[in-house]
Amino acid sequence: MLILGIESSCDETGAALMEDGRYLLSNVVASQIEIHNRYGGVVPEVASRQQLASIIPVVETAMEQAGRSWNEIDAIAATYGPGLAGSLLVGLTVGKALALAHNLPFIGVNHLEAHIYANWLRGSGDRPASAHNDWRYHEGDPAFPLICLIVSGAHSELVLVRDHGDYELLGCTRDDAAGEAFDKVARILGLGYPGGPAIQKAAQKAEEEMQQQHKAVSAARKAYRLPRAWLRGTYDFSFSGVKTAMLHLAEGATEQSVSAPVGAANKQISRYTRMGAQQGASDVSLLAASFQEAVVEVLAVKTRQAAQEYQVKQVVLAGGVAANLSLRTHLEQELAPLGVRLTYPPIEFCTDNAAMIASAAFFHLCRGERHELDLDVEPGLSL
Ligand code: KG4
Ligand code: ZN
Numbered sequence: 001m002l003i004l005g006i007e008s009s010c011d012e013t014g015a016a017l018m019e020d021g022r023y024l025l026s027n028v029v030a031s032q033i034e035i036h037n038r039y040g041g042v043v044p045e046v047a048s049r050q051q052l053a054s055i056i057p058v059v060e061t062a063m064e065q066a067g068r069s070w071n072e073i074d075a076i077a078a079t080y081g082p083g084l085a086g087s088l089l090v091g092l093t094v095g096k097a098l099a100l101a102h103n104l105p106f107i108g109v110n111h112l113e114a115h116i117y118a119n120w121l122r123g124s125g126d127r128p129a130s131a132h133n134d135w136r137y138h139e140g141d142p143a144f145p146l147i148c149l150i151v152s153g154a155h156s157e158l159v160l161v162r163d164h165g166d167y168e169l170l171g172c173t174r175d176d177a178a179g180e181a182f183d184k185v186a187r188i189l190g191l192g193y194p195g196g197p198a199i200q201k202a203a204q205k206a207e208e209e210m211q212q213q214h215k216a217v218s219a220a221r222k223a224y225r226l227p228r229a230w231l232r233g234t235y236d237f238s239f240s241g242v243k244t245a246m247l248h249l250a251e252g253a254t255e256q257s258v259s260a261p262v263g264a265a266n267k268q269i270s271r272y273t274r275m276g277a278q279q280g281a282s283d284v285s286l287l288a289a290s291f292q293e294a295v296v297e298v299l300a301v302k303t304r305q306a307a308q309e310y311q312v313k314q315v316v317l318a319g320g321v322a323a324n325l326s327l328r329t330h331l332e333q334e335l336a337p338l339g340v341r342l343t344y345p346p347i348e349f350c351t352d353n354a355a356m357i358a359s360a361a362f363f364h365l366c367r368g369e370r371h372e373l374d375l376d377v378e379p380g381l382s383l
Helices: 033-037 044-066 085-101 111-120 178-188 195-212 240-250 265-269 283-309 325-338 355-366
Strands: 002-007 012-019 023-031 075-081 106-110 146-151 156-163 166-172 314-318 341-343
Touching: 002 044, 002 085, 002 355, 012 044, 012 355, 023 044, 033 044, 044 085, 075 085, 075 111, 075 355, 085 106, 106 111, 106 355, 111 146, 111 156, 111 314, 111 355, 146 283, 156 283, 166 283, 178 195, 178 240, 178 283, 195 283, 195 325, 240 283, 283 325, 314 325, 325 341
Parallel strands: 002 075, 075 106, 146 314, 314 341
Antiparallel strands: 002 012, 012 023, 146 156, 156 166
């Protein structure tokens, strides 16, 4: 089954052609990062205008690159939520219009579910000889039940996936998403947008500087002692505390110079102070390394706890923050002793793309589902 997927939930415009939910024929993504970089984050009005300008060329390029004609396509899929309403509308409307024009079934896709299915993607040449008509499982697919950690600019969700379409949301963020925290802290540190890659790079620099000075790389990660919100007894996350700590640090706040805020933050402020003996690396890179460590440690430990509780054999990553190398290393260290396998998509499929949309759509279509053309966008859609 050949599906054209369309993605436009935020600041990326994507179109992709996928076979049988796994095998990639083409994948085109037009990014607006350069534009939003100027503002330090995504400006919704600008994003939707750019979606409009990019969508038709992106779809045409995906069709050309796959070398397929419209009459070979079996269905069209587009994201209908969650995301920015104006951006979602562009891809959804184009998807529905193409389905109408070519008389094809249409399926609206939940962007979060699609992030999970990024773990099913592979090249069209990687089709195993054993893959015949069983849509549920092809050799090389992730194995159910599994835990998926979705960490993106808008989401931090821990999901138990029992089977295709059978999800249980174990926990989510109570405030900032992991990627959002990376973006905001990068802005505080003057590192630019998107923040995740910038912070990872600065942290790597701090670690390299430690090595050059013959110190343990972990010294960079421990340069500042930052708060971790464990929210014990739940699988929820919270990153606003560590973000606030970073704000105070960046403003040069110390125990002595700041009148501490009320409540619990009082106790934390006294712990923000710089740990001694890490002279050499720049403050910004040490701050970046300590921040990355604080976020990644909580994500890795809570994911491992979920894997243990639900006795899964596999953990998969999804969303833009899954590109973070420190997160991958931490998770591997947490999961290896349990014999739990960690897998994640190549970086280009961790961030927003349309291949994962077409993949998720395939599994819905195989269960006999499709949407009517009056389907509307749902900016607040959950899993
Ligand atoms: O999944 P995605 O492309 O968009 C959303 O659906 O939100 O994720 C984008 C997010 C941004 O917040 C970006 O800073 C973060 O993913 N990100 C990273 C890394 N690469 C991208 N965060 C940490 N480390 C990275 N290497
Ligand atoms: Zn996303």
